Each structure stands twice: as C-alpha cells, then as structure tokens.
Amino acid sequence: MTKAAVFGTGSWGTTFAMILAGAGGKTVLWGRRPEVVEAIDRRHENPDYLPGVRLPETLRATTDPAEALDGADFVVLAVPSQTLRGNLTGWKPYLPPEAVLVSLMKGIELGTTKRMSEVICEVAEVPKERVAVVSGPNLVGEIVRGQPAATVVACADRRAMERLQEACHLPPWFRPYTNPDVVGVELGGAVKNVIALAVGVSAGMGLGDNVSAMLMTRGLAEISRLGEALGADPHTFAGLAGMGDLIATCTSPLSRNRTFGENLGRGMTLAEVVAATKQTAEGVKSCESVLELARKHDVEMPITEVVVAVVHDGLTPAEAGNLLMSRTLKPERYGV
Ligand SMILES: NC(=O)c1ccc[n+]([C@@H]2O[C@H](COP(=O)([O-])OP(=O)(O)OC[C@H]3O[C@@H](n4cnc5c(N)ncnc54)[C@H](O)[C@@H]3O)[C@@H](O)[C@H]2O)c1
Ligand SMILES: O=P(O)(O)OC[C@H](O)CO
Structure with a gap:
C-alpha cells in the first residue's frame, strides 16, 4: 500500500487527501493548527474549510511533520505558493530519500519568478524526476459535493507519474491524465488565476459574455506565448491544465480568483476585497511574478499587465478596459 503525506489542511489539501485515501492509499494530513488537526483526526471533519463534509475515517492528521513523513511514498504540498519555500525548508530534514514530492499549488514565487516545482527542487535538493x-x-x-472531475499529473519521470496517477484515480469521481510537460501544466494552472481576476473584474463591472470570451481567449494566447518562451509543449494549453482550468476558473462563482476580481469590478477597495477573501486567491500575488517572468523572457502579456495595475497600482477597472481596447491593431496570431 502506498503512503501519502499531504501538507496543508486547506480546501484542496484536504480534498486531495480524501481522494488519495478513497483510492486506497494510507494518507496523513499535516496541519499547523492543532484544533483543525484534531477535528480531522478525531471527528472526521474540517469545519473551517469544508463545512458539512464527512471525511474518511482512514484519513489521519497530525501537527508533527516527522510523523506525517515517516515512510511516505508521496509528499503532497498544498500550502499557499508564497509560503512554500519557508515551509519546505522546515520539513526538509524529515523528507524520505525516495519520496516523490507533489505540488498541488498554482502560483509563481514572488522575487524569484520560480514555478513551484522549481522551488521544491531547489529547497529539497532533489532532481526534477x-x-x-x-x-x-x-x-x-x-x-466535495461528489461531482466528477479530471486532472493532469505531470512529472519528468514516467514511472513516478504513472504511480501517482494510479494513487489518485478514484472512479467515477476523480480521473487523472498524465502529461510529461511539467512546465506547461504548471504555467497553465498559475496564469489562469490572473486571467480569472480579469474576467471577474469585467463581470463585476456588468460587462457581458463577449468580454469574458475575449479575455479568456486572449488570456489563453498570453499563457501560450509565455509557455512557448519557457519551453512548454503548446498542446498542453489546449488540454485540461490549460483551456480546461481556464474555463472552470473564469466562469465559476466558486473560484476565489474570479470572485476577487468581481468584487474589485463592483467598486470595492482592495482592502475590502482582501478582508472578504478567506482563502488563498493565488493570482493576487502571482500576477506580479507572472508579469516579471514575462518581461524577463520578452513576452507581451497585456491582460496580465492591466491586472497588476488594477490590483496593485490603483488603475481603475474602466481605465484598464480602455487600455486593452485601445492597443495598436494586431493580427490574431503573431507572425500571421
Ligand atoms: N481550492 C481549490 O479549488 C484548488 C484547486 C486546485 C488547486 N488549488 C491550489 O492549491 C493551493 C492551496 O489552495 P487551497 O485552496 O487549499 O487554499 P486554502 O486557502 O483553502 O488553504 C491553504 C492552507 O495553507 C495553510 N497555510 C496558510 N499560510 C500558511 C503558512 N504560512 N504556513 C503553512 N501553512 C499555511 C492554511 O492554514 C490552509 O490550511 C493553491 O495554490 C491553490 O491555487 C486549489
Ligand atoms: O478558487 P480558485 O480561483 O483558486 O480556483 C481553484 C482551482 O484552481 C480551479 O481549478
């Protein structure tokens, strides 16, 4: 039986742990707060993040990283992207030497512009395989309402990728595909949050579906341009981790990133929106690191630019819209 240690008792860490446990693996959650860990371990619930959801009795929880990591085949990381480096530094002494480290996170590190898998390789001192x-x-x-979903598992090592795919396959609920393109899968997840902020802003302003479709489609063009510059496989962006996640996040009222943007578009101040957002909306911080990454690689990302300006520099949503619509005319595809 495989063992997984899942770090982060937030909404996705807990849900992914439920999937791993449901698929038959021994699964232990690590959490910072003793009261949350106790609720998961003893009462099989996580009222802070998943109220009303019954967790499997086989799912254990602990505040002790060494206990969680003991004998783990998979170390699954589900903390906010900007805290990962600090967290993993503390857990490093207990990492089993053969374990595969798995990122569930969808952000780019501020300051370094590194993807989460790059941060993991650097901090844990492990090869990308x-x-x-x-x-x-x-x-x-x-x-968590039992509705089916599919995902993508990416890894440079095919055997590790297929083992993880098997470990989180739980029919008819959860269906993982594989893709060796780690760069593309990661970028798709991180940059769609920035585009979802933009779509949310436009929805909050009362703009219609034409605008949403424009932002999503041109957003996908931005994601693909950045991906190509970083060596990703362009086909990845037409897949679940690209267009699939972009559609779900940009159109769903359940998305924290879209909701964050929607509140800004309705005229709430940044401080008010931050106060109203209880969970991690990765795009709010990662929009800055995505833009910095794009500039390093000389990639044009106009939607990302205005998102940064609206979220961090006081540009109004109306001004952002005018800027995007007044750009110089271009062919739809570069070079065509
Ligand atoms: N929720 C989703 O629908 C979903 C789906 C796919 C991917 N993701 C990604 O998964 C990652 C985690 O998101 P989430 O939805 O679980 O977020 P969340 O806000 O629900 O939970 C974050 C968890 O990290 C913990 N945490 C916060 N600061 C910390 C710190 N300094 N040190 C250690 N732990 C800390 C919180 O206590 C909480 O347990 C994000 O990158 C997100 O984009 C989320
Ligand atoms: O709620 P969001 O905006 O963080 O999106 C959650 C997931 O990334 C959707 O796939």
Whole structure:
C-alpha cells in the first residue's frame, strides 16, 4: 500500500487527501493548527474549510511533520505558493530519500519568478524526476459535493507519474491524465488565476459574455506565448491544465480568483476585497511574478499587465478596459 503525506489542511489539501485515501492509499494530513488537526483526526471533519463534509475515517492528521513523513511514498504540498519555500525548508530534514514530492499549488514565487516545482527542487535538493505536479479544472466546491472531475499529473519521470496517477484515480469521481510537460501544466494552472481576476473584474463591472470570451481567449494566447518562451509543449494549453482550468476558473462563482476580481469590478477597495477573501486567491500575488517572468523572457502579456495595475497600482477597472481596447491593431496570431 502506498503512503501519502499531504501538507496543508486547506480546501484542496484536504480534498486531495480524501481522494488519495478513497483510492486506497494510507494518507496523513499535516496541519499547523492543532484544533483543525484534531477535528480531522478525531471527528472526521474540517469545519473551517469544508463545512458539512464527512471525511474518511482512514484519513489521519497530525501537527508533527516527522510523523506525517515517516515512510511516505508521496509528499503532497498544498500550502499557499508564497509560503512554500519557508515551509519546505522546515520539513526538509524529515523528507524520505525516495519520496516523490507533489505540488498541488498554482502560483509563481514572488522575487524569484520560480514555478513551484522549481522551488521544491531547489529547497529539497532533489532532481526534477522526483517532483510531480497535479493541475486541472478542480474546483473544490464541486468535488466535495461528489461531482466528477479530471486532472493532469505531470512529472519528468514516467514511472513516478504513472504511480501517482494510479494513487489518485478514484472512479467515477476523480480521473487523472498524465502529461510529461511539467512546465506547461504548471504555467497553465498559475496564469489562469490572473486571467480569472480579469474576467471577474469585467463581470463585476456588468460587462457581458463577449468580454469574458475575449479575455479568456486572449488570456489563453498570453499563457501560450509565455509557455512557448519557457519551453512548454503548446498542446498542453489546449488540454485540461490549460483551456480546461481556464474555463472552470473564469466562469465559476466558486473560484476565489474570479470572485476577487468581481468584487474589485463592483467598486470595492482592495482592502475590502482582501478582508472578504478567506482563502488563498493565488493570482493576487502571482500576477506580479507572472508579469516579471514575462518581461524577463520578452513576452507581451497585456491582460496580465492591466491586472497588476488594477490590483496593485490603483488603475481603475474602466481605465484598464480602455487600455486593452485601445492597443495598436494586431493580427490574431503573431507572425500571421
Ligand atoms: N481550492 C481549490 O479549488 C484548488 C484547486 C486546485 C488547486 N488549488 C491550489 O492549491 C493551493 C492551496 O489552495 P487551497 O485552496 O487549499 O487554499 P486554502 O486557502 O483553502 O488553504 C491553504 C492552507 O495553507 C495553510 N497555510 C496558510 N499560510 C500558511 C503558512 N504560512 N504556513 C503553512 N501553512 C499555511 C492554511 O492554514 C490552509 O490550511 C493553491 O495554490 C491553490 O491555487 C486549489
Ligand atoms: O478558487 P480558485 O480561483 O483558486 O480556483 C481553484 C482551482 O484552481 C480551479 O481549478
């Protein structure tokens, strides 16, 4: 039997742990807060993040990283992207030497512009073959209601990728596909959050479906341009971790990123929106690192630029719209 240690008792960490436990693996959650860990371990619930959801009795929880990591085949990381480096540094002494480290996170590190798998390789000092990524249209609010979902498992090592695919396959609820393109899968997950902020802003302003479709489609063009510059496989962006996740996140009222943007578009101040957002909306911070990454690689990302300006520099949503619509005319595809 495989063992997984899942770090982060938030909404996705807990839900993914339910999937792993349901698929038959021994699964232990690590959490910071003793009261949350106790609720999961003793009462089989996580009222803070998944109220009303009954967790499997086989799912254990602990605040002790060494206990969680003991004998783990998979170390699954589901903390906010910007805290990962600090967290993993603390857990490093207890990492089993053969374990595969799995990122569920959809962000780019501020300051370094590194993808989460790169941060993991650097901090844990492991080769990229030991690091996998899971990303796709996986809105927790639907999955915990028992609704089916598919995802993508990516890893440079085919055997590790297929072992993880097997470990999180739980028919008819959860269906993982594989894709060796780690860069593309990760970028799709991180940048769609930025585009979802933009779509949310437009929806909050009362703009219609033409605008949503424009932002999603041109957003996918931005994601693909950045991906190509970083060596991703362009086909990945037409898949679940690209277009699939973009559609789910940009259109669902369950998305924290879309909702964040919607509140800004309705005229709430940044401070008010931050106060109203109880969970991690990765795009709010990652929009800055995505833009920095794009500039490093000389990639044009106009939607990302205005998202950064609206969220962090006080540009109004109306001004952002005018800027995007007044750009110089272009062919739809570069070079065509
Ligand atoms: N919720 C979803 O629908 C979903 C789906 C797919 C991927 N993701 C991604 O998974 C990652 C985690 O998201 P989530 O939805 O579980 O977020 P969340 O806000 O629900 O939970 C975050 C967890 O991290 C913990 N945490 C916060 N700060 C911490 C710190 N400094 N040190 C250690 N732990 C800390 C919180 O206590 C909580 O347990 C994000 O990158 C997100 O984009 C989320
Ligand atoms: O709620 P969001 O905006 O963080 O999106 C959650 C997942 O990434 C959707 O796949």
